[in-house]
Amino acid sequence: MPISTQIDKIDAYDKVLGKAKYASDFYMEGMLVGALLRSTRPHAHIKRIDVSKAYSLEGVVRIIQAKDIPGENSFGIIRKDQPLLCDKKVRFIGDPILIVLAVTEKVAKEALRLIEVEYEDIEPILTPSDSERSPILIHESGNLLTHKKVIKGNVEKGFSESDIIVENTYITTWLDHAYIETESGFGYMDGNGRIVIYSSTQNVHYKRKEISRILALPEEKIRVVQATTGGGFGGKLDMTIEGYVALSVYLTGKPILIRYSREESFLVSTKRHPLYIHYTTGAKKNGTLCAVKVSIIGDTGPYASYGETVCLRAAIHATGPYEVENVYVDSKMFYTNNPISGAMRGFGVPQIAFAHETQMDILAESLNLDPLYIRMKNGLKRGSKTATSQILEESVGYLETLERIKPFWLERKKGKDRGFGLGSMFYGMGNTGITNPSWAELKLSSDGKVVLYTGVCDIGQGSDTVLAQIVCETLGIDVSKIEIVRADTDYTKDAGSTSASRQTYISGKAAYEAALKLRSFLEREGFYSGKKLKDIFEKYKDMGMPVFDGFFDPPTTKLDPETSSGKPYATYAFATHMTEVAVDSSTGYVKVLKVHAAHDVGKAINIQNVKGQIYGGIAMGIGFALMEEFVPGKTKSFNTYYIPTSLDMPEVDVFIVESEEPTGPFGAKGVGEPALIPSAASIANAIYDATGVRIFELPCDMEKLKLLLERKRERG
C-alpha cells in the first residue's frame, strides 16, 4: 500500500521565516551566560585552581566547580566514567574544569583567562597500541574499554578451502559532526522551583535522567525540552551543555545560556572513532566468499561515550551485506588521551564498509570477476544467515539495490582519469541486541484536532513530518488536522534517542499502533460516518478525554557473550552506490561527478525526506572520503576542517527500493545512516578505477593521492 499523503516538511515553515527558536535564541531578563574553563593538558592531575582574580572581574556572578555538584559528578550513556567537572584529573585537552557565569559571554570568556590552574602532568597515551601496553592507566578500570567477538563457523577451515586470500589494513581518522549549530542550551527555574532546560539535543529523556543524578533531584523536578536543533549526526546524543546549564540554574536560580563557540565544539564534541582494521578475506575462484577474519582496533579517547556500541556494531557489520560461512571478528576499543570518540552517523559502520567494499573490489580484480557480479553472488537475501547466525526472513532488498544500479554499471564509459566505483552496505535498525522501545500518544483537542505526543527529537531529518503522515494515513485525516507535541519530558513519553536510524521504524510504529487504537475509537464514535472531531471531544471532555497510546520494541535477542550470535536487530536496511569520479592527476584532486544511489528503505513514508537524507549522506561521504580530517591540536574551526560546499556536490540519482518490513509502519525501515555508509567506499573504489592506486587510508585528500600517484609514476 503506498503512502498517499506526501506532504511538505512541517517544521520548514518556521525555519524559512527565521522564526524557529534554537536554544541560543532564547533570552530572558536577568539571564547569565556560562563559559567553561577547559584543560590545556592531555593528561594531568589538578593540583590547584585559583579563581580569585576572575571573581574580582566586574560582571562575573558565580564560578562553579566540582565541589558544588550536589549529586554524582559523572555521566555517560553506557558507562558513567565522564566527570561533569574535573577536580582531580584531566584526561584530554578540553576536559571541563569549571563554569564561569557572567552577565555577558564576553565577560565570562575574559574571566576564563584570569583563572589559574596548576597541573601535574601525567604521560599522555596517544595511540591504542600505547594504551594496550602502557602501565599508565587512564581509568582505574584499565585502558581496554571493551572487547567483542563475532564468531561463525570455523574461519581457519574457511581459509584452507579458499583459492585466494586477500589481506589488507585500513585506517580511518577522527571526523567531526560539524553541524552548523554548535551545542547550545538555555535553562531557568520555573515558578514551582522546577528546572527547565531547552537544549539542542537528540534525546530529552536520557538528558533528564543524567541531570537528575547530577543534581540529586527526582526526575519530576526537571523538565527537558528539545529546542529546534541545528543538526546532530550523533554528536548531540551525549550530554553536551545540559548538565552545565542545569547545574548553573540550580545553584543560582537564574536563567542561563551556554553556547559552545565553534572552536570549543571542535575541541570537545565527540568524534567518529578512528579505526585500524586488519581485514582478511578468503574466496573460491568463482567468487564465493569462504572466510572473513577481521581485527578492529579503535581509539575511543578518554571516556566511554558510545565506544562499546561502535565496537560491537562495527564487528557485527564487518562482513558487509554478504553471506560468509566462516567469520571471526575481533574488535577492541582502547582509552587514550585523544579527543573523545562517540556516536557519529553509522557507529563504526562507514569505516568498516570502506574496508569490506575495498576487499570485495580487490577480490573481484584478482579473480577477474566483475565487481557487481561478485556482490550479487555473495549478497544477503531472504534465508541468508548473517555473521551473528541470524536468519534473514523478510525485507532483504540488497540484491534489488544492485539490480537497480546494474544498467548504469554495465553502460559506464571510462574516460581518461575517470573512474567508477561501487559501494554496498547493510545496516541494522535500532540499538544492538538490547531492548529499545518507543511510545507515542494521541489525544483529541478542543479545537477538533488530533494531537500527537511524541518523545522523538526531530533534528532536521523530518521525524515530525513522518510521524504525522503515519498518523494521518492510519486515521484517514488531513495533515491540517494534526498537531505535534514533541520531545518534552513533561508531556511526552520516552521514545529513545534519535540515532541508529530507528525513529521512523520504531517510533513510527509506536505512532501507528496508537493511531490504530484511536481509529477504532473514532469508528465507534461515528467519525467516519460524519461526526466532527470537535463534537467527539465535547462529548468526552468532562469525563476526561481518553489517551490512545502505542508502543513498539523491535524483536531482538541478547547476543551470546562469546560469539555475539543472536538477533541483534529486527531488520536491516541495504544500499548500493555507484560513484563516478574525475581525478586531476596533476594535483591529486578528486571531483565526484555523479552518484547513483539505490536504497532499500522498506517503505518511503516521505519520498522527499528520504532523498534529502541520501543527498546529505553523500555530501558527508565525500567529506569522509576526500577532505575531512580532525587533527588534534591543529583543527580549530571550519577553516581547518573542510566540509563539502555546494560546488563539491555531484549530480545524484536516487533509486528507492521498497522491500517492506512487516514489523515496520507501512513496511518502513530507516535511511539516516545508510545514506552515508556506502558513499566513501564507492569513492575509494572509483579512485582506483581512475588511477590504479588503491586507497587504504581515509581521507584520501589531494596531497595523499598525488604522492601515491608520484610513487606509481616513479615505479613506472
Place this chain on the structure above:
Amino acid sequence: MKMEKIRFFLNGKDVETEIEEGEILLHTLRERFRITSVKEGCSIGECGACTVLIENRPFYSCLTLSSKVRNRNVKTVEFLGREGLHPIQESFIRHGAVQCGYCTPGMLLSAYSLLLRNKTPTVEEVKKAISGNLCRCTGYVQIVDAIIDASSKITERMDDQQIPDRGCLSKDEILNLLASTENSLIIAGGTDLLISLREKKDAKKFIDVTSCKELKGIEKGVGKIFIGATTTHTEISESQILLNKANSLRMASESVGSPQIRNMGTIGGNIVNGSPAADTVPALLIHDARCILESKDGKRLLPLENFIFAPYRTRIERGELLLGVEIDELDGFEEGYVKVAKREALAISRVSFAYAIKEKDGFFEELRLAIGSVTPSPFRARKFEERLRGKERDKRIVEEACSILFEEIRRLSGDRPSYRYKFPVLRDLITSRLGR
C-alpha cells in the same frame, strides 16, 4: 566603553541604535534588535549562517563592523517573509530544501540576491551563489532545485538605488586620522583583520577606508590600469576594463573565498595582509604591479615585488595608506590563474600561479610566471621566464625548465617537506598550461 550611534535601514525600516566601538553586525542584530534569524555558526566567515544582505549583496555579518552599515540597507530573512511566504521560501519548503534549518536563513538570502540579478541562473551559477553557505544536512541538491524553480517566480529587481552616501571620509581626512590617532588600524573589508584581532581584546580605533571614494574603482590609463585599494574582489572579477587586459587578476579575484568574501574583501587588504597565499598577488606580479602609498609626508611608488617581504610582513610604514595599485595591461597575452585547493570554494590555495604568454610561431616571445603559496611570499619566477624566452612552446622544454624554477624556490625558502607535494604539482600544471 565608548558608544557611538548609528542609523541605517533594517529590512526597509529606518532604525537607530547605539553600538560599542568595534561591535560586530551579527551581535548588533541578534542582541540589540533581537533578530535571531541571523545565526552564528563559526564567527570567522567560514559557514554563512550569519549572512545578511547589504545593498542586496550577501555579507558575513560576523565579519562586518556595525559601523559599516551606517546609512545602508541591511536585510535579513524577515524581509523576505514580510508579507507571508516569499516565492523562494515557498520553493524551499516545496523542494524539501530545509532540514535542521540552521543554514536556511543565510541560504535564502544568498539565493535571493542571486535571483535579483539573474532570473535564469544555471545550476552552476546557483551552486556558486550559495557556495559561501555551508549546509551539513541536505547535500545542497534540493536547495539548488528550489532556487532554480523559484527563479521564474521572482518579479523583484535589484533596486539599483544609488548606494547612499555613508558619511564619507576623504583621503586627506584618513591621512590626518592616521597621523593623529594612536592605536589606529586601517580596516577595509575586515575579512583578514577582524579574524586576526579576535583573540586580542584591547580596544582598537578602526579607520574604515571603504567609505573613501578616492580609493575605489578601476581606471584605465595609457597601457596601464589603476585599481583602487578598496575595490572588492567581486568588482574586479566583474570588471569590463580588466577583461582581456588582466584576465589572470579577474580569475584570481573570482577564486577568492566565497561570494560573501568577494563582496567584502578588497584588493588592498589582500596585498597589505601579506599572506603567502593571497590570490591576487601572483596575478598582480605578472602585471608588474606598483603599490601607491601615501602618508602625510607624501606619496611613493613601490613595486609589489618588493612590497611583501615575508609572510604577513610588508614595507608599509605607520601612517601610510595604500591608495591602490597600478598595473601594466597585457594586451594580446594569453593569461591564466591556476589555484590548487582542497575544495571548490572557501579554500585557501595550496599552490597557485599566474602566467601570461605571448606566443609567436610556436615560440615564447614573452612569458611571465608568478607563484603563490610556495615561498614566504608570492614571487616572479624570473630565471624560469628567462630560460624559456625565445624557446619553443613545447611540453618537454617547459618541463625541463621546471628544475630552474625549483632552484629559484629553494633559494628563497630552502627545502620544505611540503615540496614533496608542491613540486610535482607545479611541474605537471605548468607543463600542461604553458607547454603544447
